[in-house]
Amino acid sequence: MLDRHAYGDQLPFIRKWGCCFMSTVNLSNITKAFGSVTAVKDLDILIKEGEFFTFLGPSGCGKTTTLRMIAGFYFPTKGKVKFNDRDMTSVSPEKRNTGMVFQNYALFPHMTVFENVAFGLKVRKVNKAGIKEKVGEVLKKVRLDQYIDRQVSQLSGGQQQRVALARALVIEPDILLLDEPLSNLDAKLRDEMRAEILRLQREYGITTIYVTHDQVEALTMSDRIAVFNAGQCQQIGTPTEIYNKPVNDFVAKFIGETNLLPVTFKEHINSQSLFHAPDIEQSIFVNHTELNIADYNEDDQLYMSVRPETVRIDEAKISGNNVFTGEVSLVQFTGEAVHTFVKINDQLTIKTTDLNHGPSTYLKEGTEVNVQLPEDQIRVIPEVKG
Amino acid sequence: MLNAEKRKTILLLIPIVLVLAGYVLYPTIATLFESFKKNGIFTLDNYHDFFGSKAPANFEALWNSVYISVLSVFFSALIGIPLAYIFNRYDFPGRQFFSNIAIMPIVLPSLVGVMAFMFLYGEAGLVPNAIKDLFNLSKVPFSVGGISGILVVHAYTMYPYFYMTTSSALNNIDPSLEEAAYNLGSNKFKVFWKVTFPLLTPGLVAAALLVFMVSMASFSAPFLLAGGYRVLSLQIYFSKINGDLEMAATQSVILSAVSISFLLFMRWYQSRKDYRMASKGIGAHRSEVNNPVLKWFMVTIGIVAMIILLLPHVTLLMLSLVPEGSWTWQTYPQAFSFENFRLLFDNPNIWEPVKNSLIMTCIACIGVFFFGIITSYALVKRSFIGKNLLDILVMIPWALPATVVGMNLILAFNKPTPFSFGQVLVGTFWILPLAYFIRFIPLVVRSTTAVLEQMDDSLEEAAQNLGAKWFYTFRRVVIPIIMPGVLSGTLLAFVQAIGEFPTSVLLYTLSNRPISIEIMNQLRMFNMGQAAAYGMIQVGLISIVMFIAYRFFGVKTENTL
Ligand SMILES: Nc1ncnc2c1ncn2[C@@H]1O[C@H](COP(=O)(O)OP(=O)(O)OP(=O)(O)O)[C@@H](O)[C@H]1O
Ligand SMILES: [Mg+2]
Numbered sequence: 001m002l003d004r005h006a007y008g009d010q011l012p013f014i015r016k017w018g019c020c021f022m023s024t025v026n027l028s029n030i031t032k033a034f035g036s037v038t039a040v041k042d043l044d045i046l047i048k049e050g051e052f053f054t055f056l057g058p059s060g061c062g063k064t065t066t067l068r069m070i071a072g073f074y075f076p077t078k079g080k081v082k083f084n085d086r087d088m089t090s091v092s093p094e095k096r097n098t099g100m101v102f103q104n105y106a107l108f109p110h111m112t113v114f115e116n117v118a119f120g121l122k123v124r125k126v127n128k129a130g131i132k133e134k135v136g137e138v139l140k141k142v143r144l145d146q147y148i149d150r151q152v153s154q155l156s157g158g159q160q161q162r163v164a165l166a167r168a169l170v171i172e173p174d175i176l177l178l179d180e181p182l183s184n185l186d187a188k189l190r191d192e193m194r195a196e197i198l199r200l201q202r203e204y205g206i207t208t209i210y211v212t213h214d215q216v217e218a219l220t221m222s223d224r225i226a227v228f229n230a231g232q233c234q235q236i237g238t239p240t241e242i243y244n245k246p247v248n249d250f251v252a253k254f255i256g257e258t259n260l261l262p263v264t265f266k267e268h269i270n271s272q273s274l275f276h277a278p279d280i281e282q283s284i285f286v287n288h289t290e291l292n293i294a295d296y297n298e299d300d301q302l303y304m305s306v307r308p309e310t311v312r313i314d315e316a317k318i319s320g321n322n323v324f325t326g327e328v329s330l331v332q333f334t335g336e337a338v339h340t341f342v343k344i345n346d347q348l349t350i351k352t353t354d355l356n357h358g359p360s361t362y363l364k365e366g367t368e369v370n371v372q373l374p375e376d377q378i379r380v381i382p383e384v385k386g
Numbered sequence: 387m388l389n390a391e392k393r394k395t396i397l398l399l400i401p402i403v404l405v406l407a408g409y410v411l412y413p414t415i416a417t418l419f420e421s422f423k424k425n426g427i428f429t430l431d432n433y434h435d436f437f438g439s440k441a442p443a444n445f446e447a448l449w450n451s452v453y454i455s456v457l458s459v460f461f462s463a464l465i466g467i468p469l470a471y472i473f474n475r476y477d478f479p480g481r482q483f484f485s486n487i488a489i490m491p492i493v494l495p496s497l498v499g500v501m502a503f504m505f506l507y508g509e510a511g512l513v514p515n516a517i518k519d520l521f522n523l524s525k526v527p528f529s530v531g532g533i534s535g536i537l538v539v540h541a542y543t544m545y546p547y548f549y550m551t552t553s554s555a556l557n558n559i560d561p562s563l564e565e566a567a568y569n570l571g572s573n574k575f576k577v578f579w580k581v582t583f584p585l586l587t588p589g590l591v592a593a594a595l596l597v598f599m600v601s602m603a604s605f606s607a608p609f610l611l612a613g614g615y616r617v618l619s620l621q622i623y624f625s626k627i628n629g630d631l632e633m634a635a636t637q638s639v640i641l642s643a644v645s646i647s648f649l650l651f652m653r654w655y656q657s658r659k660d661y662r663m664a665s666k667g668i669g670a671h672r673s674e675v676n677n678p679v680l681k682w683f684m685v686t687i688g689i690v691a692m693i694i695l696l697l698p699h700v701t702l703l704m705l706s707l708v709p710e711g712s713w714t715w716q717t718y719p720q721a722f723s724f725e726n727f728r729l730l731f732d733n734p735n736i737w738e739p740v741k742n743s744l745i746m747t748c749i750a751c752i753g754v755f756f757f758g759i760i761t762s763y764a765l766v767k768r769s770f771i772g773k774n775l776l777d778i779l780v781m782i783p784w785a786l787p788a789t790v791v792g793m794n795l796i797l798a799f800n801k802p803t804p805f806s807f808g809q810v811l812v813g814t815f816w817i818l819p820l821a822y823f824i825r826f827i828p829l830v831v832r833s834t835t836a837v838l839e840q841m842d843d844s845l846e847e848a849a850q851n852l853g854a855k856w857f858y859t860f861r862r863v864v865i866p867i868i869m870p871g872v873l874s875g876t877l878l879a880f881v882q883a884i885g886e887f888p889t890s891v892l893l894y895t896l897s898n899r900p901i902s903i904e905i906m907n908q909l910r911m912f913n914m915g916q917a918a919a920y921g922m923i924q925v926g927l928i929s930i931v932m933f934i935a936y937r938f939f940g941v942k943t944e945n946t947l
Contacts, residue, residue, distance in 0.1 A: 073847055092390060093850045106848035110866040119862075120852030171852055 022049040023083045023174035023207050025070060030079035032065050039065040041231045043079070047209065047224075052201055054210045056218040057228030058254070063211045064103075066228075067177055070209065072096050083174060094123075099168030100177040104184070105160050107152040113139070113163050114148045120171035138170040141200060158189045165197065169204060176201065176208040182217065194221060215255050219243065227251050234384065247294055250384040252305040259311070259350050259373075263304045263380065275304060275380060279347040285321040285375045293380045300382035308353035310377035313340060314370050315363070322373040326350065328363045338362060342371050394856055395768045399776075402761050406779045408805030409824050413798035414782065417790070420635035420797050432636040444633075447616040448640065454536055454617060455601040459594045461541035466548025467590070469691065474556045478681050484688035489550070490695050491543050493928050494702075495885020496606040497902050498921035501909065502698035503530070503539050504610060505705060512701065535611035540604065542698070544597045551589040559585050588655075595652040599645050603787030605888035610909075619789045619888070626793065626892060635797060638790040649785040702925065705918030726919035736916070739904035740923055746900060747883040750822035755876045757823075758830025762871075763864065765831070766838040767846070784828035791825055792892035815898045821889040826882060830875030837871030838864075870939065877935045881928050 025047040032040040040062040047053045055063040068074045069081060072093035081088045088096060099120075107116050114135055121131045139145045142162040147155065152163060161181055168176060178197070182190045198221055201208050212218055218225050219239040227234045227242060227250075235247045246252035249260055263275040263284060273293060275284045284304060286292050296302060312318060324344050332339040338356055340363055343349045350371055354361070363369060424431045436444045473485040491499070506513050507530040514526035521527075530538050559582065572580065608617045618641045625634035709725040729736050764770075765777055783791055799811035811817045845867070849859040887902040894903045901920050908917035 071847075071851055073850075093847070094853045094855055096851075097853070098851060100848065100851040102844045102848055104842060104844060106842060106844035108845060108849075108863055108867075119849065119854070123853045123855075123858060167848075167852065 022205060024049050025053075025175060025207065025209070026080075026082040027066070027070070028080045028082070030066070030069060030076045030081070032062070032069060032074060033077045038231055040069070040076075043233055045226055045233065045236065047207060050205045050207055052198070052208045052210065052221060052223045054212060054218045054222040054225045055228060056212060056215060056225050056255075058213060061228040062231040063213075063228055064179055067100075067179055067209060067211050070175070071098050071100050071177055097171070097173050098175045098177055099171055099173030101161075101164045101168050101179065101181045103179045103181065105164040105181075107160055107163055107167075109153060111152065112148070113144065113150050113152060113155070116152060116163055117167045117170050120167065124171065134170055135166075138166045141169070141203070142166045142196070157185055158193060161185070161193060162196070165200065169200065169206075174207065176204075176206050178208065178210045180211050180213070182212070182214075190217075197221070219255070227254060229254070229384065245291060245294070245379065246305065246381060248381050248384040249303045249305065252303075252379070252381055257308050257351065257353070258305045259308065260303045260305050261348060263302050265302065272375060273380075275302070277304070280324065280344055282324070284373065284378065286378045286380055287376045289376075292376065292378060294382065296380075296382035302380055302382055304373075304378050304380050306373045306378045308339065308351040310374060311350060311352040312372040312374065313342065313352045313354070313363075314372075315367065316370070318370045318372045320372060321375055322378075323370055324350075324372075325368065325370050328365050328367045328369055331362055331365060333362075340369075342369055344371075395764070395770050398760055398764050398768065399770065402757075402764055402776070405757060406776070408803075409820065410779055410782055410827075412803070412805060413791075413794035414786075416798040417635045417638050417794045420632055421639045423632055432632050435633065436636050436640065443616055444618075444621060444637065447618045447621045447637075448644075450533075450616055451602055451618040451641070452644070454533065454540070454604075455598045457537055458540035458544060458601040459597045461537060462545040462597050463548050463590070463594065465541060466545040466593075467552050467586075469545075470549045470552035470556065472684060472687060474553050476684055478684045478688075480685060480688055484692060485553075487692045487695055489546050490699065491546055493881070493925055493932070494543070494698060495882075495887070495902070495921070495924050495928070496539075496543060496604070497610070497885065497887040497905060498702060498924055499543055499698055500539050500606050500610045501905065501917060501921060502701045502705075503535065503542070505914070506697060506701050507538065508535070531611060532613050532615050536604075536607045536615075536617075539607040539611065540597075540601050542695075544600060547593045547596050547600075548590070551593040552586060555586045555589040556582075591655055592652060595648055595655070599648050599785070602641065602645055602648075603789070603888075605787075605789055605891075609887075609891075619787055622789045622793060623892065626796070631797065634793055638793045642786050642790050645787055646785045649781070699925070702918050702921050705914050706922045708915035708918070710913050710915055726915045727922075729916070730919060730923065736904075739899050739901045739920070742898050743884055743900040743902075743924075744927075746819045746822060746898065747880055749819040750826060750883050751876050751880050753819075753823040754826050754830045754879050755872060757827060758834050758875055759865070759868070759872055761827070762831050762834035762838050762868070763860075766835055767843070780831050781828050783824050783826075784832075788825060788886075788888035789892065792821060792889035795821055795824075795889070795893060812893070813895055815895070817893045818890060818898055818900065821893055822879075822883045822886060825886070825889065826879035829878045829882070830872060833875035833878070834868055834871040837868045841867055873935060873939050877931060880931050884927050885924050 025045070027043050027045045030040060030043040031038065043066060055066060057063055065074060069076050072088070072091060072095075076089065079089075083096070108119065111119070117135045117138060118131045121134060126134070136145065136148070139148055142165055144159060144162055144166065147159065152160060155163065161184075164181070181197070182193055185193060194217060197210075210218075210221065219242075222239055224236060224238055225242050226236045229250050235242060235251050237245070242251065242255055246255065252258050253260065261277050261279050263277045266274040266276050266283065268274070268288065269285075271288050272285050273288045275286060276282075277284050286304065326342040326344040326349075328340055329343040329349060330339075330341040332341075333356075336356055338354050338361075340352045340354070341349050342352065350373075352371060421432055422428055422430065469488060473481060473488060494502070505511055507528075508514075509526070509529045509531060511526075511529060514529045517523070518526045603619060604617075605619045605623070608615070608620045609623075612620060618637060622634050622637045622641065625631075625637060704722075706726055707722040707724065709723050730740065731737060761780060765773065765780070786794070795817060796812055799806050799817065802808045802810055811820065841864070845863055846859055849863045850856075854862070885902060886900065887906075890900050890902055891906070894900065899907075901924055905917045905920045908914075908920065
């Protein structure tokens with residue numbers, strides 16, 4: 001988690017913009033059904049003050065639906081939405097004081113940049129001078145002050161997005177809601193905007209909920225992430241927790257690359273557990289720690305997951321446990337990294353990743369190599385339920 | 387929150403439903419009822435009479451209406467499609483100018499247009515007589531009248547439907563499709579028939595159906611030109627004039643049945659999956675004409691078309707300068723002056739119809755403006771039970787021939803009703819603005835709906851999210867965005883209401899007679915000059931409003947049809 005105090009020099013600004021525009025969001029036991037489709041099921045999330053919280057999940061898993069329930073556009077079928085301790089479940093959207101940035105920005109096409117940003121302030125009956133000052137200030141923050149009188153249709157995608165952000169921020173919302181705001185942008189602009197959003201969020205210290213299906217975005221930006229699948233929240237945790245300690249095979253597969261193979265528990269030996277992997281007819285040693293073995297029930301189907309970058313690969317013999325021999329089936333060069341796929345047998349090919357160290361280190365396809373799955377890097381996880 | 391939304395929807399729907407039920411549904415039902423009544427008893431006799439041997443004229447009229455409509459579609463297409471193709475696909479000197487002229491018929495109200503045609507090509511018309519004198523013939527070489535007259539007028543006034551749909555379809559075709567066909571070895575002729583034409587078909591079918599419906603409903607042309615030739619819309623008028631309301635109702639029901647079945651067919655056709663272009667952002671591509679012979683041939687076509695298209699306007703202007711009594715037996719008018727226009731402003735009696743038309747048109751336009759906004763909004767952005775029904779109800783006045791709308795109103799409001807606050811509306815001032823209002827609701831609703839459908843729901847949500855209440859959002863976000871659509875619909879309503887004739891002739895009274903009625907009266911008194919001057923006033927008003935709309939609101943006439 002990034003240290004918020006590093007931004008201490010911005011504190012006067014925060015104070016000026018209101019001490020109380022931070023809020024916790026508490027979703028308790030929320031279910032949303034559209035007719036027979038259950039879009040969100042039994043959701044329990046507590047988002048802390050000032051936190052950058054991300055909803056991550058594949059398309060159609062219910063992220064937007066959840067966000068819209070927080071904004072008040074949908075009404076949960078079951079459960080409660082609370083800001084701090086206030087029950088907001090049935091409060092109408094215009095009274096919630098959330099700032100939303102829509103996926104398509106939803107800028108008012110008939111207004112200029114200034115008018116767009118001033119809209120929320122006019123509604124709040126701020127006087128003319130106050131509006132002018134605040135709009136100027138926030139546009140400076142998003143570095144658009146020279147575009148103040150432009151028609152929004154004359155702005156580039158990235159600029160439009162910053163207008164949308166400014167429009168949401170200027171009303172000093174309790175909660176900032178962002179629905180895939182970067183999905184329409186090209187890769188380079190995306191990178192820039194990520195940094196920009198993060199900078200503004202840190203500066204304003206505002207509770208932010210961010211929706212994305214891009215895992216890199218989620219990992220780099222968030223304080224905490226909630227991983228969704230099919231309307232259910234699978235895991236909530238910091239980026240490192242989610243990546244290193246996934247609770248089930250869905251999370252492990254969805255975030256980052258991994259090698260998964262089905263295993264069954266055999267026995268405990270000292271500080272290690274022994275698992276049998278039917279695909280390779282061998283036993284696998286795993287350290288018996290909380291990091292390496294997730295919670296599971298007796299009757300769960302188990303998998304072992306090992307990230308490609310933790311797998312050791314060598315042409316020479318490797319000593320120790322969990323060493324297998326295979327043949328290099330494919331070498332992929334991506335620039336900074338080199339992926340080497342090692343075929344152990346017909347069922348199993350293990351992917352390994354190394355940083356690029358020059359052509360002399362690339363293995364040839366067809367070479368016989370040894371791979372080791374380090375016992376402190378493996379994680380045993382149950383199969384996702386439902 | 388859910389309840390608040392529902393409450394808003396209901397509040398919005400109450401006025402819409404009241405107006406539609408009272409002024410669209412109830413009058414339609416009143417006509418239907420009347421058609422099943424004979425001497426106060428419920429019976430099928432009227433239909434028996436219609437199709438039976440007792441009144442063969444009716445059946446003949448129905449047949450004639452269909453016959454004329456089919457031919458009108460054919461001739462309109464024959465003019466509209468090639469003209470659109472030439473003006474949109476080839477670049478030659480004056481192309482832009484000619485293509486602007488091509489839509490000139492729409493500024494000519496139908497009655498005025500028919501009048502101009504009568505004077506141009508009729509028995510005593512200027513063109514046939516000029517040819518006669520030029521070549522020293524003993525008789526006029528040709529003249530239009532009766533069915534040929536009706537067809538010529540229809541082709542002139544209705545070809546723009548084909549012209550415009552073809553133009554917009556042509557401009558939307560991705561040039562690479564045709565280029566792909568050339569690339570695969572097709573020749574020009576093959577490319578047109580195998581690629582371009584199939585892509586145009588959906589639009590052409592829609593235009594054909596539209597022209598068919600409009601000609602079925604056409605009233606002015608047969609009214610002035612038919613002579614002894616019977617068509618159904620005119621028969622309704624005669625039945626009413628003869629006091630046989632029951633037969634008029636029956637004829638209305640049958641004419642409506644034909645029109646509505648065509649409308650339904652059109653809807654079904656349009657809802658089928660057609661091949662819309664997947665690619666976007668393509669401008670028109672025009673071949674430049676380099677061959678000098680071909681180039682001048684195209685220019686000639688343009689000039690000839692321009693002359694033919696503008697001749698009625700010019701004739702009208704000329705006629706309007708002929709003072710009363712100065713042109714009687716002579717072939718050509720003898721004197722010109724501004725007398726007729728001077729009288730318009732000096733003689734209150736002559737000014738009155740203009741004033742009436744303006745007032746009634748404005749009332750109707752204000753009505754459709756507001757009603758159109760809330761109805762389209764409810765139809766597009768709100769969900770409620772019975773939406774489809776409401777949608778159909780809104781479009782009924784569009785599908786119904788004008789004469790039928792007039793009959794509906796007569797039968798509904800020739801007695802006190804709750805919808806008319808216990809008054810008899812027939813014979814009062816208010817019946818005409820009401821008729822215009824009802825007839826032109828669909829124009830505004832259609833054009834507004836088109837814009838609203840483009841408007842993303844998230845705009846309203848964004849406003850709400852920023853703290854705006856519903857009404858504020860509606861006023862500040864929704865209305866400004868849909869305004870072009872609302873205005874272009876209202877503009878079209880104005881254009882049509884100023885020249886409205888068929889319902890006016892059924893419903894007018896002496897004190898609220900609009901311009902069109904006065905034109906008819908002046909024609910009856912053989913006072914061509916004054917009639918034409920009135921026509922010029924209509925054309926002038928229409929042009930001014932169109933110009934203002936284009937200049938200040940950016941509403942283009944072409945987009946309104
Ligand atoms: N208004 C609605 N009516 C019916 N079903 C809906 C509605 N809104 C969403 N759904 C359904 O609910 C599920 C979740 O939708 P949601 O929009 O929340 O997904 P998402 O996670 O935001 O996906 P994406 O990443 O594609 O935006 C989907 O199956 C969707 O079809
Ligand atoms: Mg979504």
